[in-house]
Amino acid sequence: xxxxxxxxxxxxxxxxxxxxxxxxxxxxxxxxxxxxxxxxxxxxxxxxxxxxxxxxxxxxxxxxxxxxxxxxxxxxxxxxxxxxxxxxxxxxxxxxxxxxxxxxxxxxxxxxxxxxxxxxxxxxxxxxxxxxxxxxxxxxxxxxxxxxxxxxxxxxxxxxxxxxxxxxxxxxxxxxxxxxxxxxxxxxxxxxxxxxxxxxxxxxxxxxxxxxxxxxxxxxxxxxxxxxxxxxxxxxxxxxxxxxxxxxxxxxxxxxxxxxxxxxxxxxxxxxxxxxxxxxxxxxxxxxxxxxxxxxxxxxxxxxxxxxxxxxxxxxxxxxxxxxxxxxxxxxxxx
Amino acid sequence: xxxxxxxxxxxxxxxxxxxxxxxxxxxxxxxxxxxxxxxxxxxxxxxxxxxxxxxxxxxxxxxxxxxxxxxxxxxxxxxxxxxxxxxxxxxxxxxxxxxxxxxxxxxxxxxxxxxxxxxxxxxxxxxxxxxxxxxxxxxxxxxxxxxxxxxxxxxxxxxxxxxxxxxxxxxxxxxxxxxxxxxxxxxxxxxxxxxxxxxxxxxxxxxxxxxxxxxxxxxxxxxxxxxxxxxxxxxxxxxxxxxxxxxxxxxxxxxxxxxxxxxxxxxxxxxxxxxxxxxxxxxxxxxxxxxxxxxxxxxxxxxxxxxxxxxxxxxxxxxxxxxxxxxxxxxxxxxxxxxxxxxxxxxxxxxxxxxxxxxxxxxxxxxxxxxxxxxxxxxxxxxxxxxxxxxxxxxxxxxxxxxxxxxxxxxxxxxxxxxxxxxxxxxxxxxxxxxxxxxxxxxxxxxxxxxxxxxxxxxxxxxxxxxxxxxxxxxxxxxxxxxxxxxxxxxxxxxxxxxxxxxxxxxxxxxxxxxxxxxxxxxxxxxxxxxxxxxxxxxxxxxxxxxxxxxxxxxxxxxxxxxxxxxxxxxxxxxxxxxxxxxxxxxxxxxxxxxxxxxxxxxxxxxxxxxxxxxxxxxxxxxxxxxxxxxxxxxxxxxxxxxxxxxxxxxxxxxxxxxxx
Numbered sequence: 001x002x003x004x005x006x007x008x009x010x011x012x013x014x015x016x017x018x019x020x021x022x023x024x025x026x027x028x029x030x031x032x033x034x035x036x037x038x039x040x041x042x043x044x045x046x047x048x049x050x051x052x053x054x055x056x057x058x059x060x061x062x063x064x065x066x067x068x069x070x071x072x073x074x075x076x077x078x079x080x081x082x083x084x085x086x087x088x089x090x091x092x093x094x095x096x097x098x099x100x101x102x103x104x105x106x107x108x109x110x111x112x113x114x115x116x117x118x119x120x121x122x123x124x125x126x127x128x129x130x131x132x133x134x135x136x137x138x139x140x141x142x143x144x145x146x147x148x149x150x151x152x153x154x155x156x157x158x159x160x161x162x163x164x165x166x167x168x169x170x171x172x173x174x175x176x177x178x179x180x181x182x183x184x185x186x187x188x189x190x191x192x193x194x195x196x197x198x199x200x201x202x203x204x205x206x207x208x209x210x211x212x213x214x215x216x217x218x219x220x221x222x223x224x225x226x227x228x229x230x231x232x233x234x235x236x237x238x239x240x241x242x243x244x245x246x247x248x249x250x251x252x253x254x255x256x257x258x259x260x261x262x263x264x265x266x267x268x269x270x271x272x273x274x275x276x277x278x279x280x281x282x283x284x285x286x287x288x289x290x291x292x293x294x295x296x297x298x299x300x301x302x303x304x305x306x307x308x309x310x311x312x313x314x315x316x317x318x319x320x321x322x323x324x325x326x327x328x329x330x331x332x333x334x335x
Numbered sequence: 336x337x338x339x340x341x342x343x344x345x346x347x348x349x350x351x352x353x354x355x356x357x358x359x360x361x362x363x364x365x366x367x368x369x370x371x372x373x374x375x376x377x378x379x380x381x382x383x384x385x386x387x388x389x390x391x392x393x394x395x396x397x398x399x400x401x402x403x404x405x406x407x408x409x410x411x412x413x414x415x416x417x418x419x420x421x422x423x424x425x426x427x428x429x430x431x432x433x434x435x436x437x438x439x440x441x442x443x444x445x446x447x448x449x450x451x452x453x454x455x456x457x458x459x460x461x462x463x464x465x466x467x468x469x470x471x472x473x474x475x476x477x478x479x480x481x482x483x484x485x486x487x488x489x490x491x492x493x494x495x496x497x498x499x500x501x502x503x504x505x506x507x508x509x510x511x512x513x514x515x516x517x518x519x520x521x522x523x524x525x526x527x528x529x530x531x532x533x534x535x536x537x538x539x540x541x542x543x544x545x546x547x548x549x550x551x552x553x554x555x556x557x558x559x560x561x562x563x564x565x566x567x568x569x570x571x572x573x574x575x576x577x578x579x580x581x582x583x584x585x586x587x588x589x590x591x592x593x594x595x596x597x598x599x600x601x602x603x604x605x606x607x608x609x610x611x612x613x614x615x616x617x618x619x620x621x622x623x624x625x626x627x628x629x630x631x632x633x634x635x636x637x638x639x640x641x642x643x644x645x646x647x648x649x650x651x652x653x654x655x656x657x658x659x660x661x662x663x664x665x666x667x668x669x670x671x672x673x674x675x676x677x678x679x680x681x682x683x684x685x686x687x688x689x690x691x692x693x694x695x696x697x698x699x700x701x702x703x704x705x706x707x708x709x710x711x712x713x714x715x716x717x718x719x720x721x722x723x724x725x726x727x728x729x730x731x732x733x734x735x736x737x738x739x740x741x742x743x744x745x746x747x748x749x750x751x752x753x754x755x756x757x758x759x760x761x762x763x764x765x766x767x768x769x770x771x772x773x774x775x776x777x778x779x780x781x782x783x784x785x786x787x788x789x790x791x792x793x794x795x796x797x798x799x800x801x802x803x804x805x806x807x808x809x810x811x812x813x814x815x816x817x818x819x820x821x822x823x824x825x826x827x828x829x830x831x832x833x834x835x836x837x838x839x840x841x842x843x844x845x846x847x848x849x850x851x852x853x854x855x856x857x858x859x860x861x862x863x864x865x866x867x868x869x870x871x872x873x874x875x876x877x878x879x880x881x882x883x884x885x886x887x888x889x890x891x892x893x894x895x896x897x898x899x900x901x902x903x904x905x906x907x908x909x910x911x912x913x914x915x916x917x918x919x920x921x922x923x924x925x926x927x928x929x930x931x932x933x934x935x936x937x938x939x940x941x942x943x944x945x946x947x948x949x950x951x952x953x954x955x956x957x958x959x960x961x962x963x964x965x966x967x968x969x970x971x972x973x974x975x976x977x978x979x980x981x982x983x984x985x986x987x988x989x990x991x992x993x994x995x996x
Contacts, residue, residue: 021905021908021909021938022908022938022939024909025908025909025911028911029859029911032858032859032860032911033857033858033859034858034859035858038858068705068706097890098885098886100837100886101847101885101886101887101888102847102851102860102888103850103884103885103886103887103888103889103890103891104885104890104891105830105881105882105884105885105891105893106890106891106892106893107828107830107893109892109893109894109895109906109910110825110828110893110894110895111825117901117902117905122909123906123909123910124909124910124911125890125892125910127860127890129860241471242822
């Protein structure tokens with residue numbers, strides 16, 4: 001990359017870190033851009049952000065759950081609480097794309113109703129773009145950008161079973177929102193279809209007895225210790241409509257984040273998101289054959305997590321290996 | 336010869352200011368109009384004073400601005416309310432406008448107990464169609480029932496609510512759906528009045544007797560007549576069997592009508608005259624299901640605001656039918672017709688089934704929040720739009736017989752529509768600020784405290800509202816107190832429900848190909864922001880465009896209604912869109928587009944192209960294009976594939992891409 005391009009990238013990164021809206025928007029557009037020049041610039045930007053602006057102090061949160069459960073309204077209520085606490089919030093709102101046209105209707109923004117005069121909130125809607133389980137390929141790179149500029153980054157996505165696996169592997173804290181009166185979440189949990197979230201929420205507690213019953217059913221169905229270890233999964237009731245339970249939810253989220261930091265797990269987790277993202281992309285491109293060629297999923301993820309390299313460098317070098325059929329571990333280790 | 340008395344003849348009107356509207360009303364009354372139908376502007380309907388930022392461009396556009404008792408007094412200057420029959424199209428703020436009406440009647444020396452007229456007061460359909468709701472469904476229903484309970488006790492000749500199927504049809508309802516949802520709304524409201532305990536059981540029959548309806552009549556006038564016969568029978572059944580009303584008079588299906596505006600065309604607008612006349616037949620032909628009050632749209636509504644002459648023409652249509660023809664000399668013409676009877680029974684059966692569906696989804700109020708009814712309506716509407724596009728549904732002058740000679744009606748200086756005085760908004764704001772300066776703040780604060788207390792403790796909202804009216808409280812202040820107590824609400828939008836267009840039509844495939852090719856060249860998927868600036872809540876058009884955009888392969892960020900220019904500009908930036916599509920039907924397009932341009936420039940997004948759809952007069956369209964807007968779509972643009980293609984072309988142009996073959 002030429003010197004002037006490098007300056008551009010570092011200026012852009014600095015502006016993002018300051019939370020400048022125009023810079024954030026430009027960076028997100030850039031990450032979306034598949035053209036060669038844009039991809040190179042993206043790679044440089046992400047590398048720069050990861051080396052200069054990632055202190056792992058901020059919090060990456062995923063909110064998922066079935067459609068119509070009130071995730072967006074809940075997110076809006078949480079945003080209000082965080083803003084009151086002086087935290088800056090970036091949101092990636094993911095909606096499914098149409099399998100027929102590839103187009104998408106992204107309606108979370110209208111449901112979220114944030115105060116758009118507020119410079120401390122930034123919402124980008126994304127389409128799942130028909131791939132990658134629940135999340136499109138752009139989500140992790142966009143998270144890297146958002147994490148550089150905000151105290152809290154929230155990914156909101158529809159999930160009704162295995163679909164939310166993606167989000168749980170890309171977030172520090174995953175929060176599953178269940179519908180009162182619907183036994184689905186309980187069944188999914190019991191059957192192991194639902195990845196155990198860090199926090200379970202029954203929204204619409206204004207529904208009274210129905211919500212109460214779902215609350216206790218979920219409590220019973222849960223093996224209260226999270227598979228990560230050292231975390232008791234809380235089950236909370238909220239009502240986005242009248243705002244009750246939202247402060248408590250924000251507290252529990254902060255508590256989980258703190259516990260990750262105290263146990264020094266945050267950096268390790270973040271590394272695993274990147275490994276997971278690269279693995280997914282390679283699998284998508286080359287299939288399980290390609291993954292096998294790289295030594296299989298387990299070895300690949302371990303290798304990726306042990307490296308301290310930027311996203312696109314790792315990805316590109318592995319891609320090259322798949323294409324060339326040559327697996328030269330030494331070279332990639334030392335790169 | 337014995338002739339039936341004609342129905343009440345009204346014209347839905349109001350514009351610019353209370354003074355200008357008052358002059359219009361007095362002219363209309365002198366020309367033989369027998370009642371008044373007040374159109375309020377959108378800030379008044381959604382509870383904002385004329386100087387609120389969201390009111391910019393909307394003041395005096397679709398109706399008269401009423402901020403306080405002074406405005407209301409000017410509106411009815413020299414019109415004695417004790418003798419008038421006034422219909423007010425007002426919903427979320429209905430208790431407030433009725434309070435002002437009562438307070439003005441008191442000042443005129445009339446007995447409020449003798450007032451006659453109607454408040455539309457049907458908020459449920461606002462969530463589904465018209466969009467002028469403010470509060471969540473539950474407190475809204477409470478305000479509705481408070482007004483009903485108050486008038487039944489204190490203004491017994493008032494029609495406290497006009498359950499509207501009119502707007503449901505505009506939102507896409509089939510006749511069956513219109514019947515089912517209107518009747519389900521009526522029972523939801525009556526049940527709520529009953530549950531409120533404000534009316535003793537032995538007087539409840541009176542409440543049922545005061546419920547009236549506001550229906551629509553479309554161009555399929557045979558079916559529409561049958562719909563009204565079905566309405567009468569079903570309402571009679573509901574009143575008798577659900578509420579035990581014994582007096583047949585109290586079970587009568589009383590309704591007013593505005594014939595269909597949705598079907599009025601911008602192309603060859605003179606054809607609307609025959610459409611309106613045929614639609615009027617639908618609601619008058621059958622004596623046993625005849626309208627009590629009729630208001631007709633003007634022939635040029637799809638072009639812009641009608642002039643006094645256009646409204647006079649609409650009134651004359653009614654007069655010719657009532658006074659010249661022999662219609663009113665006969666009994667019911669359709670009784671005994673097996674064809675009509677079969678159709679009526681079919682409609683009743685279908686409507687009954689749909690009412691059961693609503694009940695199964697928790698009743699009409701629950702169906703607002705869970706989106707059931709909106710989904711059904713949007714599906715019907717989408718079907719209609721797709722049928723027009725394919726030509727299966729014929730509209731003369733629009734998708735067939737488009738050739739036309741030049742119309743002498745739309746030529747001339749004013750292009751056949753009314754121009755609202757551009758100074759009206761500024762004058763209204765000046766009057767408002769002067770009014771605020773002269774009132775007694777102590778009395779205002781006391782009245783607002785009473786209102787807040789009533790809102791909180793559940794006592795009837797009317798007495799404190801009337802106190803507010805007398806004290807000089809403004810529309811914005813009244814609403815702000817209730818917003819504080821009840822909160823604000825956004826109803827589910829139509830975009831959440833529409834299934835993808837799976838038809839593999841050639842035109843659609845072509846659009847998709849162009850979207851794909853342009854996405855590839857620009858490196859990322861084409862993204863559009865669709866939203867409605869200002870206070871106009873008619874979101875069907877915007878939603879249809881959003882759905883079509885998705886079906887064409889765009890990523891659509893749907894931003895909804897009631898947006899400030901700054902919200903739109905900032906959303907466009909955050910979302911990284913390639914184009915912004917606006918929808919405005921209230922006539923505030925010039926001001927709003929100018930503001931959005933300025934906001935975009937201020938945040939460095941001047942390059943994002945803007946297009947607009949709505950009721951935009953030709954002169955205004957030219958002005959907008961001169962000022963840099965890229966395209967103007969109006970009701971005559973029925974082929975949405977062309978709209979999509981135009982947007983792709985604009986995106987290509989502003990990004991410096993070569994035209995596609």
